[in-house]
Amino acid sequence: MREVNVALISEAIKEMCIEANCCLNEDIYSAIENAEKNEQSEIGKNILSQLIENAKLAKCKNKPICQDTGMAVVFIEVGQDVHLVGGSLTEAINEGVRRGYVDGYLRKSVVKDPLIRENTKDNTPAIIHYDIVEGDKIHIEVAPKGFGSENMSKVYMLKPADGVEGVKNAIIDCIKSAGPNPCPPMVVGVGIGGNFEMCAKLAKKALLRKVGSKSEKAHIAEIEEEIFKRANNLGIGPQGLGGNTTILGVNIESFATHIAGLPLAVNISCHVTRHSERYI
Amino acid sequence: MEIVLNTPITREKARELKAGDIVKINGVIYTARDAAHKRMLENLEKGIDLPFDIKNQTIYFAGPSPAKEGEVIGSVGPTTSYRMDKYSPKTIELGLTCMIGKGSRDVLVIEAMKKYGAVYIGAVGGAGALLSTCVKSCEVIAYNDLGSEAIHKLEVENFPGIVIIDSEGNNLYETEVQKYRK
16 A cells, blocks of 8 residues: 555646646647648638747746636546545645646636636636546546637437447537637547446547547547548638638547447547646 | 727728738727626616726727736637627627627627627637737726626737628638638
8 A cells, every 4th residue: 555645646736737728738739830831721821820839938938828727627547555645635636726726827717606606716626537546656637628619519419320420420510510619720529438427528538638649449540530531621720710720639539338329429629738647 | 901900999990891801909908708798788787887988999808817927917818709699789789899709709799790880800719828918008997806807908019810700791700611611
């Protein structure tokens, strides 16, 4: 049994919130650079070059890439041979978020109640997904997510008869209806299978994978490849002002499901898809 | 065509702007997003005036991140405009001539823009750090309790935008996307 003080987790999460919001991940940055070279629309090309300039400026000044520094999403895998000491894990995670958003000058975008809508002023609570895994390590992934793109996401409860074509068409339908709203070029996370809530969680988790990476499952990788081409033929382009760069990448995760169902979730993300990862 | 656009913008001036025009905005603009719009229009129904004279003014749909010591403002890119669709026909009727945001607008907003003479300008979403360099001063003038959603009076210089929907209803999202659809 390895003892870990939860204060270490708070500190890590604080740093990860700031890092994820101010330093665009290398995979996304390279994808924008490549897109800028290949973009056919002059307006689109200009927008992509502004995004590159913006990312450089944000990193250099340690300033948020986008003012919407999101709601903090935390995926935490705790090894079953870890003994956590020093207080509650949930409170430690929220303390990390609180300090990251306050000390890091990140925007506080969370309201305590969805209907009363009073700002919590420290961006807590985070959305936390816990998992117990083998071993004595803790794996933390922090993915602050803005809501311009989150609002464009959808869950489809498809029928088994809809099959792979139904899945592909629904993903394209979701990207098309998002249009200019989620700050294209988008990154698209997809979850197929599981049940109602599981497919949504898979879609979110898919966004943690690097853009340009392929699913290890051959039949899923084929869908990713086709969606990438079809989405970029929609014409939406950077900021929805036309072009051949509508998405930077699409990642799909899948899971077992019920004989009666084919759940599908599409989690739309923007060109500021944030992700920071650490092991403790 | 690249145009230097000085605020305030009269209805006549707004009508001169055409979808596709590249603009550099100078002068005072006001930030307002979901909560500020809701409060402004609810107050108006109670007979309370808007916190600023909206005639010929520009509203930037935005909520900045906090400024660090020595900074004028944090990052300040546009938020998605359709969430203000419920309120914009009224603000346009009251005298608003220019909105800066990103994303599509409802037909009722576009009808009001045509009827009264107003323009919708797109700023690059997700370029908040870069756009913040165009902000020369920033002052919260109302609804301080709303934090980032408070109304900020900004003075901007060479703030870059592109006219997306003009006062005739021409819509760049529709015309440009068609050119690249395969």
